[in-house]
Amino acid sequence: MVQHDTSSSSDENTGPNIPDIPAKGISTGKFRLVGWAVDTTGRRLIDEIVQIAGYTPNDTFSQYIMPFSDLSPFYSRKHNIRVFNTIRYRRLKDMRTGQFLKTKSEISALTDFVQWLEKVKGDAEGVILIFYELKKSVPGMLLEALRRNNLLERFEKICKGFANGYSIAKTKCQSSTKTHNLKVMVQILLGRENIDSANANDRASAVYDIAVHLAQGEREEIEGSTNKITTGTEPDLIEMVCPYTNPISAEEEEIEGFKVLLQRQNTFRPVFRDFLRASASERQHASRLRRLLAMNNINYDKLKEAYEQGAKDGLDKILKEEIANAKEEDLNELLDILDRYFDPDKQPVKPKTPWRNNKYNRGPRPRSFGNRRSNSRSKGNSDSKGEECVTDNNTSTEINTSTDNTASTETSPRSEEKVKVEVPTD
The missing domain is CATH 1.10.150 (DNA polymerase; domain 1)
Incomplete structure (x- = not known):
């Protein structure tokens, strides 16, 4: 059974899902680099993938997935999509265009993605998926989703590991810029101003192009070659990416360690x-x-x-x-x-x-109305408090009532009837 943190999925700043451990790297081989990105409902292992996308120069993949849970307001704004629930169906809608998106179930979308990777792999030894995240979480989420749908073994035969493009860009561009987020890197390295960072398909292509640009720059500096990298299997590109690639076995070890960490955390x-x-x-x-x-x-x-x-x-x-x-x-x-x-x-x-704590509530706290007792209708037309005393030989009763110009069945707590009964002793 998958252990997970039970805090809210909308807590974006609570830290990475998987602890930030440096990639172990893999030996250089005949691999193919594939740009990869996903949109999710959160950052926990139990959260779901909403869109999965892959990119190569010759082929692309993009598919929306209908999640079982609704998106939180934070992630709905982040991805510009929203789940619409009706009596008969659930639909995913693009909030910018107003159009409903074509979705598939998780198992259907992941099966199509694995089949697409098999086609892209071709005669290569395997595929390296490159993503871009400051705090790594999506590789573990993909592996958990594949495990739920019995596709993990098939995926391991295709994919050799995950490479974080953020680590590559931070290492290669450390001396030239202090900020290494995806939008800044696209503007500086690729000269693009209109990247749609909310769409997984655009991010996947941007991550691939950044890796190619960095590898191409190193080739020109070392060899003076002007041949462009076009297929994603060039030795210079793979040689640059392999040291930053974490193999599937290492990712699974990190997931198991993270589950133990969550069990310990949930004891508190x-x-x-x-x-x-x-x-x-x-x-x-x-x-x-x-x-x-x-x-x-x-x-x-x-x-x-x-x-x-x-x-x-x-x-x-x-x-x-x-x-x-x-x-x-x-x-x-x-x-x-x-x-x-x-x-x-x-x-x-x-x-x-x-x-x-709410920044929108700067005024006084709203009045809290407790349980009130309704007394009998006020008698008389006097605006001041009246006092009636009823006595007999056995009892003495003192009643304080509040009167006004209008009859009311409810008064403030200070104007409620106070009845005091004194019983004479023998």
Whole structure:
């Protein structure tokens, strides 16, 4: 069973899905480079692919996939698409053109993609898929989707690994530019101004062209050759890409390690339960603190044992000794949250009020109307409070009522009837 983080998929800044581990590289061979890009519903392993695209100079592939879940507002704006639900069907719509898109199921689209890769491979030893991401997540998502649909074994016979174009561009252009995102690289290296970064098909072609441009530049500097790279199988291009390629086996090892990390991270859900139910900023902050603990091999049981042995000092010791990559303010916040959670005599740390966190709500907090009791209609035409006393030989009753010019069955809490009954003792 696939383990996954349960935080919101709209939390884009919660960090990469797969830890950023350098590519192991593969030996140079007769491979074919294919530009590849996907649009997804999120960055978790459980999220789905909405569009998958591939590019070579001689052939292209692009297919939309109907996801089981709806897109969050963040990813709907990012990809400019939206899921429309009706009683009889679900459809995917392009928000810019207003047209409905032709979609397939996940298994049909992935089967077509694998068949297209088999055709593109031809007589080469294998295919290298090059993508472009600052924080790597899509290779793991593709492998999980292929595993769900029993296509992974067939895919492994075709694809030799994944190469991150961002790592290549950052290494080759480190001295010339400080920003290496896709749009900037397309403008600087390719001279294009109108790239549609929201479309996976355009990104796939741009990633391929950037790799070709960098390889062509190295060839001209070293050999002085002016022959252009046209097929994607040229030795100079493959030789440049292979050191940045992570083989399929290494990607699967990273996925398994990430699942273990998620299991360790999810042990802290009782501690951060209130934060994960709060606003998006609070969820992101709590996810970052949980990941900080999990990445340093700290789980819930370990912290509980430390508190039972040394109370707050025990927690402080284990946090400072085993977390070396954290800021002091994060350690102090973690210590306060954990100490208040494990100590039953202290009040747990609560997230900030969502109303105050919302940048659009700058006015006063709306009035909170509690349960009100309706009294009998007001009597009389007086604007001031009246007081009636009813007495007899056995009881004394004092009634305070509020009256106004209009009859009402509901009054404010201060003007409710107050009845005081005194029973004489013998």
